[in-house]
Amino acid sequence: MSQNTIVRFVKRPQGFVDESSFAIEPALMPQAADGQILLRNFYHSLDPYMRPRMTEMDSYIAPFDVGQIMEGGGIGVVVESRHPDYKPGDVVRGMLQWAEYQTAMPGGFMRKLESSGAAWKDYLGVLGSASLTAYVGLTLIGQPKAGETLYVSAASGAVGSIAAQIGKIMGCRVVGSAGTDDKIAWLRDELGLDAAFNYRTVASMDTALAAHCPEGIDIDFENVGGETLQSVLDRIRPHGRIIMCGAISEYNTAGPGLKRIFRIVSHKVRMQGFIVSEHFDMMPAFSAAMTGWLKNGKIKYRETVIEGIENMPKALVGLFRGENFGKLLVKVGPEPN
């Protein structure tokens, strides 16, 4: 009788990802070796960066191997410990397997998580890596000045919604786009963005950005790439900054390619990529700032919590189709007492 369930990555997708890239399997309970801990995972985070890991590309993180157990940011509780610094009941956050139970060697990105009073899921959500990504990208790369125009693509997403609100806190005029009218209403009416538009229903990105950013764009928090990035580049202002956080439009299809690159020269643009894992040293500063902003009501957030490990493939596919709203989490087991 199996006591564990895992999700394997079984096929590299061609174009759009569907559930056939994954297999949900029963498995035996793993046994902790010396120096290891046995974890019962209870929350998992689903994120856009998982798509490029499904491709055999040279990237900052090794591609998923076909046949391996999927992994991603998660939170688990120690069930059994053969590591001197961990005891049953300790909660850890790190790169965890898509598994109900797993063994792990703590260290690296895997750390004990001490709750400061927030709900456990918030440590993967509004206090987690996606929000840190927004904070690092905007402050370190974007360096916003009050009065500048910030455009955020995928503005209702886990990263975009936080980037947009930090932009408001820093005095920017913030314009966002998303793919449904209820997301747009939320951006405008609840998050207080200066303008927001539904990229699926506007005549074109060009006309939408021309209407909502009539004086051009100083800072672009880029999550999408493709046509979106082209429209941004075509109206970036002198000394503009393009924060390259993601390019979700490229993950599934090749796209048309970015033209009129000369504008990077003529407008003295800085287009810069970053990976949040190189900036985990900013986590304490970020946590302190975010905790304050949450307390003052300056940052609001939405999340979608899916229940059950067996729903993870479907939820991830939905993420790439823009079906979720805010941060996407999966509850794979009960929270510890």
Added chain:
Amino acid sequence: MSQNTIVRFVKRPQGFVDESSFAIEPALMPQAADGQILLRNFYHSLDPYMRPRMTEMDSYIAPFDVGQIMEGGGIGVVVESRHPDYKPGDVVRGMLQWAEYQTAMPGGFMRKLESSGAAWKDYLGVLGSASLTAYVGLTLIGQPKAGETLYVSAASGAVGSIAAQIGKIMGCRVVGSAGTDDKIAWLRDELGLDAAFNYRTVASMDTALAAHCPEGIDIDFENVGGETLQSVLDRIRPHGRIIMCGAISEYNTAGPGLKRIFRIVSHKVRMQGFIVSEHFDMMPAFSAAMTGWLKNGKIKYRETVIEGIENMPKALVGLFRGENFGKLLVKVGPEPN
């Protein structure tokens, strides 16, 4: 009887520029108004950035108006002065008209030039803006570290050849490309680049860069854009820097567009444009460094000097076709005694 010759910009080019965009005309001797000087120009600089100015694009510098007298970096001697700080015989460097004689209001980029012993033409050439462009781009944007691989496209050009040699001085492994075998021989044998290849005769940019930069590219001094930039992006190393100095391949044709932009994210790349005129404050530091390098034989340069204002349109067209070698200057009149 005319006493002056001027060159007008008479037609915006579609695609490649030809001489029909220019008209060589006799003109009357201009008269200096109060506060003005009358200049006899004797050297002019021809540069790639002139191509985008022929297009009606939003750029860092206003496009040429159809019908205006062409202008560019030049050196002239004061013939008559109605300005208190200038006297006949003074030499000035600045944005000058493509004219044998012109009037001007000194100030802005137009300054008196005191020779420190170099030939006058060197102040437009190896000690001029193109070399300053190389210096600013490489040091300020590129921030090279010893041992890094620097790739310079258009490496035999006025900017590229200096960028490549400053890269060598800073301890980089330097790889360059150019469009004729004699340029390649010069880069390798005289400038001492670690590798150089003829982009017109290699099987592809991809195979050439793979062969000559087997471990990837840390810094790209980008003058070309298009396919060249694509190949660079595809093998840029983590934390790579793409110094966006120009995109000559885009000036005449639209090109295919830059794909696989996600690599900017995954490899944490900084791609940054700049315009030398914002960094003229670095001229003294640059002049001092360059004078020393020239004295020690660490920097070598080539130039092509065309004679006669009537040959300027043809020479500029040749520049866009890669026909010149090194800095392209035009001698429009005799040097002052």
